[in-house]
Amino acid sequence: MAQQEARQRRPSIHDVASHAGVSAATVSKVLAGVTTVKPENAQRVLNAVERLAYRVDPLASDMRRAKRRIIGAIMPEFESEFFGQMVTELEGLAEQRGYTLVAASSRESEAREKEILARMHDWRVAGVVLAPVRNEHGPAAAFMKANGMTGVLIDRVLSDDAFDTVSADSAAASAEVARMLVGKGHKHILIIGLAEGAATVRARLEGFRTQALALDPSIRIDVITSEVSVEPLRSSLRDYFGRGERPTAVYSLLLKGTLVALSEFRRRGWHCPNDISLVGFDDAEWMQVTWPAIAAVVQPVRQIASEAMNLLFRRVEGAVGPPSARLEPCQVLERESVGSPGNGPHSGGGDRQQPPLS
Amino acid sequence: MAQQEARQRRPSIHDVASHAGVSAATVSKVLAGVTTVKPENAQRVLNAVERLAYRVDPLASDMRRAKRRIIGAIMPEFESEFFGQMVTELEGLAEQRGYTLVAASSRESEAREKEILARMHDWRVAGVVLAPVRNEHGPAAAFMKANGMTGVLIDRVLSDDAFDTVSADSAAASAEVARMLVGKGHKHILIIGLAEGAATVRARLEGFRTQALALDPSIRIDVITSEVSVEPLRSSLRDYFGRGERPTAVYSLLLKGTLVALSEFRRRGWHCPNDISLVGFDDAEWMQVTWPAIAAVVQPVRQIASEAMNLLFRRVEGAVGPPSARLEPCQVLERESVGSPGNGPHSGGGDRQQPPLS
DNA sequence: CAAGAACGAAAAATCGATTTATCGATTAGA
């Protein structure tokens, strides 16, 4: 009976101590690598650890520290490749340093974002990687500030007066997209986006506009945005085309917009790039297998994750000084969805007529 | 100075106790909803909690329980829509019950899977939702068994002698795909898949084969699988078509296979459904905006997640009895990528010729 | 050779809660 219980209960540090014939404090020191332990005793501890298959309980171990070896990660969603990769990267990086990553999805809600943050504060996490729903001025960042939490803001941020920030260099990437499209002769371009309140989306917009106008002041740039959800954007786009607007290229500032644009093209029977060109911010695996392959801006997920974790741990270890605002360079992939305007007839003839062998 | 420290340090249960003029035990009882506390004292505790903005430290709170209010979730990856949604659902479900979900990615490695599990065991999680890399017979499930952990296996599993399992009804869905394809007159069908060792992939294969042969014994079914990674599958497929094989439809048993098939079609200039039909297991958002839209089997993510959590918490609360093996029904979406064989010419004419307005 | 420094390890305090044992006061019963 007692045997069974003993088999169920995991060995504690005291079990190791008594097996090794030393005190719990000594065991703790050996495991922590403190050198003031006699080699002989250290060996006995190690043997006991081995024999009992003892492992430190991270929960109990964290009890006595102010900063626990837990890192919180808050993403707007888990469903997209971008944030999925981001969590994977962050998890690996935290693990490397002996920390546990607790990831949570704010589901695109600022209210939920703040609740999650409060819960992470309850856990007394050592630090937080926050990808805010909107931008760095939301209630979540305010909460972190008010409670003296250490953290890094990523993705939908530009800079902050309290936290380090890391994001893709949206403006530079958008300028490159502008060079690409203007270079191919486009003179009427539509930009679609969501949540213009997000600083990064605005940066993407301005980065494009500035570069495009610099290259060709006569260029016409239309902008359609929707503040909240995808559906208004969809109907705005439908209306826009419905009243006869015919831009020769569309630049979507985010993935959902790319999907909306594609489905609208479908509805109208338009093909890329003959009828219209398309470039989207954010790449996805499927974009290179569809026909045509969709041109996209690739965000440097690994660099963002790694830089964010570096900055975070620097702060966790007590670094002071003004917050830094990092921008990581993107890569623009020019694929088949981009062509020159008027290259193909606006009606008739499928994309089939181009040699597809790649 | 002391003031500042006090402002930094979060209030503990003792701070609340002294503010309310009662003992810590009483505070604990009030917060736990024990009724043997005088209403007057309960009110004073509640007031103190309010004034100090006190919140229970979940870490300390969990110290004294054998099963902590933490649920572990292990997924093969976070990058796909399926597992992204799964984690989101599981997180919400755990949260509803006052538990914290700690998710980890095994990155399609059984070794890593076991390591993660060992770490979760260190945390003494109350339960684990494991989506194994291969199947229910891997080292991870064995570890759980050996250490008496409670858990539920999902997705790439059929049934187990120790744990409850929940997965999509792959066989039934595949049979429905078979009915669809055979019903449209296909007599030569190629099935592509990965990791045939995974029980579910085999179930998908057999579910399809059985139904297809029952409907038309003369049907020809070719199968191409690759044990490990995607690349061998890609080259096998290339060889297969290269030596002149011309099935009229392809059924991919998993998402990665669908992508491989599409890119191979691209390379050869084939269009769906005129040149070849395509159906894939696993749906994705992009599949309805591409041209053609890709027919797919939709897995019931929410039902799987919810059923898994129900079963898990039943076990956490001590339920005994033989493990159950649940299969949740899928939905088959017939989209444009599926047509009748010979419907369009095998060479010439794009999919453009079909009215796309949907 | 005695006082002090250095060393190694054990004892005890600590982290922040929960739970059990204990205790005093009030009420009930004989």
Next chain:
DNA sequence: TCTAATCGATAAATCGATTTTTCGTTCTTG
């Protein structure tokens, strides 16, 4: 009126580690 039962609350033990304090020994050193 005295003992027993009940009620409410406190003190103390507990969870499993870490860290500080204390305490013998041994080694220096004047």
